[in-house]
Amino acid sequence: MRLPHRLFRPLPLVLGIGLLAPMAAALASPAGDALQRLQGETWVTRSFTLADLGITRTVLLTGFEAKQEFYLPVPRNVAIADAGIDFRGRYYKPEESRTSMSLAINGRPSYATRVEAAEGDASQTLKVDVRTIVDGFLRLGVNWVNNSPERICAYERPSGNVLAVEPDTRFTYRFTSGALTQLADAWVALPARPTMIVAGKRLSKGAYDSAWRIGLAMEQAGRQINVRAFPGVGDSIDTQGWQIPPALAALPAFSGLAAGEARHQIRDAAEVGALMVLGSGAATGDLLVMDAPLRQQMNAALDALAAQMGGDADAARALSDWRGRQTALAADGMPSHMVRLATLGARPVIVLAEDAGAQAAGAFADAWRNVLSGRNAIIDKADQAEATSRTVIHPTQWGGTNPNFDVLAKGDWTVTMPLAALSADGRLPTDIAVDLAVSPSAGRSAPVATIYWNDTLLGARRLNADGHPERIDARVPSYVLALNNVLRVAIQRQPYYDGCNEAPQPYPVQVLRTTALRTGDARPDGTFVGLLPLMAHQPQVAVPEAYLADAVATLPRVVRIAAAAGVSPVRAEFVVQGQGAFNPARPFLALQVPVDGADTRVSVKDGHLRINGKQSPWLDVGGLAQASAIEVASSHGQYGLVYQVLGTQPALGKPFVLNRGDLAVLGDEGPVAWSDGSVAANSDTPPESSGFLAEWRRHLSWGVPVIAFALLLLLLLFVLAHRLKRRHDKNK
Known part of the structure; x- marks a missing residue:
């Protein structure tokens, strides 16, 4: 059969394409192919420990049955993979009992074992079913059970068996770089120690202002910032562990980086561009403060790299595409006030405009963060929501654990409240009223409710437990306040056994929404704690011009001291002090800046750290290698904090809070000595306007004169009546 002639017409075209294909393949250079492969998505791994979340001490589980849940944050709208928990713990079992340990993830059992030995390692590696993660948290539950062979049902005696959960318990997961599509998720997905890239060692006032504010916001969120300058010619970088594609290693910009040296000194701008293309941590980070100098440096580096590829058209096209x-x-x-979720070297990065620091710090706070549901946001205003009442705040607005719970022997409700929210209008918590409804039980013993504030007992009382609302009032002293305040309401009741004939049953308890904090005007008392609400309101933060010239070294210091003092990253005013003394107009934090009219007790002179008393120095020490001091001072009617340094700047490697006294000496690990020279700080007794005796004093202050006047009037009436009677009798 003869085929139609029209079937042969496309044959020359097909043959031509077949001949051109090898030629096109020959035109594609190895460097171009390598650059094309660098354009795809990459896996991003996140790993953090309980210590990174603020749980820095070992958690001990004791008793016959102890439970503890840990909430591990994950991004809400990102598909994560390969999630796992490296549980670290150790058990101690000096008493004979049927002891078991079980671990659960999001309420589902993941591991259980019986404990037989007297002491041993309880560490386990757990796989996480990511389908069970909801509401942006993963719950790790630890259950420790000791069943004693002794038949004791009238009371629960203490048990010596202990399970210790270590703070190096680690949670790890990963996700693809393209899975991040929202700024809110990008903030939650930041590593425990994010890297912030700035233009260089010297910054403008605007870039420095944004950098310390967003760094402070991360510090208050439990992350410690690492500041790094964008690399330049002459900088030395670490190249260990790098894997450079062989096709790129032949190019001049990549050859020096592939030499296998432990450290490499950058020779030209093209090598900086190569670092960006490779996604090196030296040239990319987790956050960028994008000012004009940084943008110019990045573009210049990529232009220099493109110039070296002029002879390879395919590589030049691939670089342009990348x-x-x-x-x-x-x-x-x-644009002004913009925050953007962007890509740099296949890595997700949060980019801030030069003037967006305060707005970004407010928008990324817990109250507003979920509003940032896109990749770009222009934030003109983002501040802490003001309370509807200046005198009453309801702690239940911050959520906390479930306010409805059953109690067999012990149970509690906890909520965490940031000080910035409690003192947003310059006021301070003074009293608390906890409202409870407790159902009756079969036992005759009345349950006891106890209020703790940051593990300090504020008050307790026996409850009627009749199902009706009951109130517990307590005073909130200033010394219990911290940057993050944990309110815990504990309920303890005696289980009912009926002579071991009945199994004890739990009974419901509810913390009512009417639970309230009463606040009062903050009055500086010369202590760190007394300044906390003022620092959280609208303080001034003053630094010398030299700080801007050494931004990489000074930014972490400003962030750490501002976090310790409770400074608001949104409302604070940033002041760069030139020549002369700083004259504050509001409550202030002055870092290595002379304050006009301030009567400070700390002086740094001739290599000595001197702390002056009223008549003679309290301390005069020389030869200290790394030390600094911060104290409360006043200037022209404004209270504030003055920070001074002796010798080399201390590292201040760990976060801390200024919550004791009015003077602290700081070392590499934070405060090493405290002093309290304020009489007001040493006396935190209830004010005269409160208490049982104060009520009597108020009544007696006006009652005694009234009673005396009434008695005098009665006496006069009696005398007058007696005289009238005598006159009447005489007339008769």
Whole structure:
């Protein structure tokens, strides 16, 4: 059969394409192929411990049955993979009992074992079913049970068997870089120690202002910032562990990086561009403060790299394509107050405009963060929501654990409240009223409710337990306040056994929404705690001009001291002090800046740290290698904090809070000595306007004169009546 002639017409075209295909393949260079492969998505791994979440001490589980849940944050709208928990713990079993340990993830049992030995390692590696993660948290539950062979049902005696959960328990997960599509998720997915890239060692006032504010916001969220300058010619970088594609290693910009040296000194701008293309941590980070100098440096580095590829058209096209995908360098730039979720070297990065620090710090707070549901946001205003009442705040508005719970022997309700929210209007918590409804039980013993504030007992009382609301009033002393305040209401009741004939049953308890905090005007009393609400309101933060010239070294110091003092990253005013003394107009934090009219007790002179008393120095020490001091001072009617340094700047490696006294000496690990020279701080007794005796004093203050006047009037009436009677009798 003869085929139609029209079937042969496409044959020359097909043959031509077949001949051109090898030629096109020959035109594709190895460097171009390598650059194309660098444009795909990459896996991003996140790993953090309980210590990174603020649980820095070992958690001990004791008793016959102890439970503890740990909440591990994950991004809400990101598909994560390969999630796992490396549980670290150790048990001690000096008493004979049927002891068991079980671990659960999001309420589902993941591991259980019986404990037989007297002491041993309880560590386990758990896989996480990511389908069970809801509401942006993963719950790790630990259950420790000791069943004693002794028949004791009238009371629960203490048990010496202990399970210790270590703070190095680690949670790890990963996700693809393209899975992050929202700023809110990008903030939650930041590592425990994020890296912030700035233009260089010297910054403008605007860039420095944004950098310390967003760094402070991360510090208050439990993350410690690492500041790094964008690399330049002459900088030395760590190249250990790098894997550079062989096709790129032949190019001049990549050859030096692939030499296998432990450290490499950057020779030209093209090598900086190569670092960006490779996604090196030296040139990319988790956050960028994008000012004009940083943008110019990045573009210049990529231009220099493109110039070296002029002889390889395919590699030049691949680099141009890669560059077009870098949304951190978008052609439209960064408008004022903009925050953007961008890509730099296949890594997700949060980019801030030079003037967006205060707005971003407010928007990424817990109250507003979920509003940032896109990749870009122009934030003109983001501040802490003000309470509807200046005198009453309801702790239940911050959520906390379930307010409805059953209690067999012990149970509690906890909520965490940031000080910035409690003192947003310059007031301070003074009293608390906890409202409870407790159902009756079969036992005759009345349950006891106890109020704790940051593990300090504020008050307790026996409850009627009749199902009706009951109130517990307690005073909140200033010394219990911290940057993050944990309110815990504990209920303890005696289980009913009926002579071991009945199994004890739990009974319901509810913490009512009418539970309230009463606040009062903050009055500086010369202590760190007395200044906390003022620092959280609208303080001034003053630094010398030298800080801007050494931004990489000074930014972590400003962030750490501001966090310790409770400074608001949103409302604070940033002041760069030139020549002369700083004259504060509001409550202030002055870092290595002379304060006009301040009567400070700490002086740094001739290599000595001197703390002056009223008549003679309290301390005069020389030869200290790394030390600094911070104290409460006043200037022209304004209270504030003055920070001074002796010798080399201390590292201040760990977060801390200024919550004791009015003077602290700081070392590398934080405060090493405290002093309290304030009489008001040493006396935190209830004010005269409160208490049982105060009520009597108020009544007696006006009651005694009234009673005396009434008695005098009665006496006069009696005398007058007696005289009238005598006159009447005489007339008769």
